Amino acid sequence: xxxxxxxxxxxxxxxxxxxPGPVAIARLRDMGAQVVKIEPPSGDPLxxxxxSAYAELHQGIEVRTMDLKSELGRSELRxxxxxxxxxxxxxRLAALERLxxxxxxxxxxxxxxxxVAIVGAAPPQDDVPGHDLTYQASKGLVIPPTMPVxxxxxxxxxxxxxCATLSVLLRRSGxxxxxxxxxxxxxxxDSAAEYFSMPxxxxxxxxxxxxxxxxxxxxxxxxxxxxxxxxxxxxxFWMRMQAKLEVNDPTQAELGQIFLKMTATEWExxxxxxxxxxxxxxx
Numbered sequence: 477x478x479x480x481x482x483x484x485x486x487x488x489x490x491x492x493x494x495x496p497g498p499v500a501i502a503r504l505r506d507m508g509a510q511v512v513k514i515e516p517p518s519g520d521p522l523x524x525x526x527x528s529a530y531a532e533l534h535q536g537i538e539v540r541t542m543d544l545k546s547e548l549g550r551s552e553l554r555x556x557x558x559x560x561x562x563x564x565x566x567x568r569l570a571a572l573e574r575l576x577x578x579x580x581x582x583x584x585x586x587x588x589x590x591x592v593a594i595v596g597a598a599p600p601q602d603d604v605p606g607h608d609l610t611y612q613a614s615k616g617l618v619i620p621p622t623m624p625v626x627x628x629x630x631x632x633x634x635x636x637x638x639c640a641t642l643s644v645l646l647r648r649s650g651x652x653x654x655x656x657x658x659x660x661x662x663x664x665x666d667s668a669a670e671y672f673s674m675p676x677x678x679x680x681x682x683x684x685x686x687x688x689x690x691x692x693x694x695x696x697x698x699x700x701x702x703x704x705x706x707x708x709x710x711x712x713f714w715m716r717m718q719a720k721l722e723v724n725d726p727t728q729a730e731l732g733q734i735f736l737k738m739t740a741t742e743w744e745x746x747x748x749x750x751x752x753x754x755x756x757x758x759x
Contacts, residue, residue, distance in 0.1 A: 481508030486645060488512070489556050491544065491577070492566035492637075493520045495608075495627060496594050496665065498533040499634035500564060504641060505536050512556055513539045544575045557586050561648075562641050566594040569602050569662075583656035590644040590659040592637050598664040611666040615673035632668030692728040693717065696757065702740030703757040706731070713752060720750050 486509045490501045493515070501511045513534065519541075523530040543549035557563065563582070565572055572578055572593070579591055596606040611629035612618050640661040648654055675681040681688045689695055693708040708717045718724060721734060735743060740756035747754035 483507040483509035483645075486510065486562070487560040488562045488564060488641070489514065489553075489560045490564040492564045492594055494522055494566065495630040496634040496637065497564060497566045498522060498530070499631060500594075500637040500641070501537060502533040502535075503634070503638045511537045512560075513537050514542050514544070514553065514556075515539060516545075517541055517543050544577075550576050557582070557589060561588070561590060561645065563589060563591045564594070564637065564641070565591065569593065569595060569599065579656070579660045583659060588648075590641075590648060590661075592640045592644065592661050592663060594633055594637050594663045594665065596664065597666045598662060602662070602664070606666070608665070608669075611669040612672075614666060615669045616676050617669060617673055628672045629665045629669040632671060633663055633665040636663045636668050689728075692726060692731050695728060695731075697732055697735040699735050699740040699743060700738055704735060704740050704743045705755050705757055707753040709753075716750065717752050717754075720752070 483504060486504075488501065488504055488509050488511045490497055490511060491514045492498070492500070498513075498520070501509075501513060505511050520530065522533075540552075542552050544553060563577070565577065567575070567577075569578075579593075582589060582591060595602040596611070597604055608627045608629040609618070609624065612624050617628060618624055640663050644654075644659060644661055647658060675687065679685050684690045687694060691709070693706060693714045695706055697704050697706060706717075708714045718726065723730065723734070726734070738746070743754055744756045
């Protein structure tokens with residue numbers, strides 16, 4: 477937690493499972509928020525899929541088990557909602573309605589409560605099933621047959637949920653009262669994936685684009701052992717790199733021959749000594 481703890485005194489209740497919700501509450505926890513996580517009797521699937529990730533994300537977070545499909549579970553949740561500032565969810569909106577967590581009902585019962593609802597897609601497509609893989613695939617972020625190297629939609633959605641939480645809390649602290657609609661923010665995961673697809677749409681990362689192999693000074697090169705990532709994009713880096721290598725406006729093929737002379741680790745050390753953005757590729 478940072479020294480300032482900007483969310484000190486803020487109470488958050490989360491019923492968001494899997495990855496986006498836990499990542500979001502971990503970030504909010506780090507900002508000083510008091511977080512209570514509600515899990516069903518079956519637990520959070522993340523706990524079984526990757527116990528170490530679950531443990532890391534839930535440090536300092538109170539986890540309670542409640543069956544929100546039962547009246548008893550919903551009655552146990554009510555006292556928490558009466559005192560909390562933000563409810564974080566990650567179920568489809570129709571499922572929230574069935575659990576008694578529809579926004580109309582919540583906003584009537586708890587006039588101070590804000591809700592941040594992580595969904596797959598924005599209404600009216602919010603009931604369409606999906607996961608990180610489908611959201612990335614729909615935005616051009618998957619190149620078959622290779623699977624994505626990370627979960628961009630889930631992690632991007634988690635950060636969007638954090639931003640939404642900060643936004644509604646800031647808005648609520650203002651002088652003007654908020655409407656029920658303003659206290660409810662929907663965060664679609666496919667929209668988060670769309671942010672990451674922008675460089676592709678702009679052509680920056682399309683095959684042959686300036687940031688996708690179109691420039692010799694911004695590229696990947698095989699070494700005597702391993703690979704290096706070269707990102708001498710700014711003119712002063714590019715000029716310094718040429719001077720240190722004693723070359724003039726080299727092509728990608730020419731640089732490729734030069735980088736074969738040493739290992740990736742040796743090139744990384746060389747770059748550090750010469751203040752150049754070159755690192756060994758970790759695999």
